[in-house]
Amino acid sequence: MTPSSARIEMIPISDIAVANPRVRNAKIHKTITDSIDQVGLKRPITVRRVPPGQGSTPYALICGQGRLESCKMLGQSEIAALVVDVDEETGHVMSIVENVARRTPRAVETLEQVRVLKQRGYTDSEVAGKLGCTPSWVNNVANLLERGEKRLLAATEAGHIPLHLAVSISRASGSEAQQLLLDAYESGELKGRKVTVVRKILEQRERSGKKGNNSFAKGPTRRQMSPEDLTKLYQRDVDMHRRIQKKAEYTQKSLLLARQIFKELFASKDFCALLKAEKLGSIPQPLAELAPRGGYAR
Structure with missing residues (x-):
C-alpha cells in the first residue's frame, strides 16, 4: 500500500507507539484538547503499520502527537487514524513535512x-x-x-x-x-x-x-x-512615573508626620492655653478632629 492509497481506520490508542515524542506547549495543548472535547477530532492522525516482530505495537505515529495525547486525556480508547504502509525512514520524512506545513x-x-x-x-x-x-x-x-x-x-x-x-x-x-x-x-x-x-x-x-x-x-x-528610541521613550515614561510615586510617598509621610505633631500638641495643656490666649478660637476641621476629648475646646 502507498500513502496515496491509505485509508482511515479507528484503531486502539494503546496500539500506537510515539517514536520521537516532543514536549508540548501546555497552553497550545490545552486548546487542542478543548477543541476535541467540544467539536470532536477534526483531522485524523497519521500512523504507519509496523511489520510483525519489528516493534512492541502494531502502529507507529507519523504525525498528530498533540491530538493523540488530547484523546488520551479525554479518556478515549480509540482514535481515527490514516494508516499507511511505509518504512520507518519514509515515515520520518512524512513527519518532518507535516511539522513544516503545520501553520x-x-x-x-x-x-x-x-x-x-x-x-x-x-x-x-x-x-x-x-x-x-x-x-x-x-x-x-x-x-x-x-x-x-x-x-x-x-x-x-x-x-x-x-x-x-x-x-x-x-x-x-x-x-x-x-x-x-x-x-x-x-x-x-x-x-x-x-x-x-x-x-x-x-x-x-x-x-x-x-x-x-x-x-x-x-x-x-x-x-x-x-x-x-522607543526603548528610551518607554524608559523616560517609567522614570517619570517613579518620580511621581516618590513625590506621592514623600507627601504622604509628611502629612502623617504633621498629623502626629498636631495630635501631640493638642494633647498639651500649655499649647491649648496658648491658643486661647492668642484668641485662636477656630482651626481647620481636619486639625480640630485631632484634638483629644477634654483637650482643646473648640
Missing part, C-alpha cells in the same frame, strides 16, 4: 473561515464553536482582519509575535508606529507589556501634539525613530 492551514484556511463567518453575522462564540478555537482568539483575529492587518497576521502566524500584542500594535496611530513597535518587539528591544505601554505613549504624544522628535512629525527636519 499553513490556520494562516490560509482558518483565517478566511473567520472572515466569512463574521461577515455572515456569527458571534465570536459561535465562530469559535464551529472552528474549535477560543472566542478571544476569534475576536483578536477578527479585529486584525477588519483593520486589514495582513502584515501583523503574517507575523503572528509565523510565530514572530503573540496575537494579543499584534492587536495592541494594530491600535497604534499610523503604519509607521505599527512598524516601529513590531521591529522593536522582534529585535528584543521591547517585550510583553512594554509594547502596550509604548503604544499608549505614542498615542498620547500624537494627541498632545508633541511631535518634534518622532517619526510622525511633518516637515523636512523630522528624524526617523528606531526601536532603540
Whole structure:
C-alpha cells in the first residue's frame, strides 16, 4: 500500500507507539484538547503499520502527537487514524513535512473561515464553536482582519509575535508606529507589556501634539525613530512615573508626620492655653478632629 492509497481506520490508542515524542506547549495543548472535547477530532492522525516482530505495537505515529495525547486525556480508547504502509525512514520524512506545513492551514484556511463567518453575522462564540478555537482568539483575529492587518497576521502566524500584542500594535496611530513597535518587539528591544505601554505613549504624544522628535512629525527636519528610541521613550515614561510615586510617598509621610505633631500638641495643656490666649478660637476641621476629648475646646 502507498500513502496515496491509505485509508482511515479507528484503531486502539494503546496500539500506537510515539517514536520521537516532543514536549508540548501546555497552553497550545490545552486548546487542542478543548477543541476535541467540544467539536470532536477534526483531522485524523497519521500512523504507519509496523511489520510483525519489528516493534512492541502494531502502529507507529507519523504525525498528530498533540491530538493523540488530547484523546488520551479525554479518556478515549480509540482514535481515527490514516494508516499507511511505509518504512520507518519514509515515515520520518512524512513527519518532518507535516511539522513544516503545520501553520499553513490556520494562516490560509482558518483565517478566511473567520472572515466569512463574521461577515455572515456569527458571534465570536459561535465562530469559535464551529472552528474549535477560543472566542478571544476569534475576536483578536477578527479585529486584525477588519483593520486589514495582513502584515501583523503574517507575523503572528509565523510565530514572530503573540496575537494579543499584534492587536495592541494594530491600535497604534499610523503604519509607521505599527512598524516601529513590531521591529522593536522582534529585535528584543521591547517585550510583553512594554509594547502596550509604548503604544499608549505614542498615542498620547500624537494627541498632545508633541511631535518634534518622532517619526510622525511633518516637515523636512523630522528624524526617523528606531526601536532603540522607543526603548528610551518607554524608559523616560517609567522614570517619570517613579518620580511621581516618590513625590506621592514623600507627601504622604509628611502629612502623617504633621498629623502626629498636631495630635501631640493638642494633647498639651500649655499649647491649648496658648491658643486661647492668642484668641485662636477656630482651626481647620481636619486639625480640630485631632484634638483629644477634654483637650482643646473648640
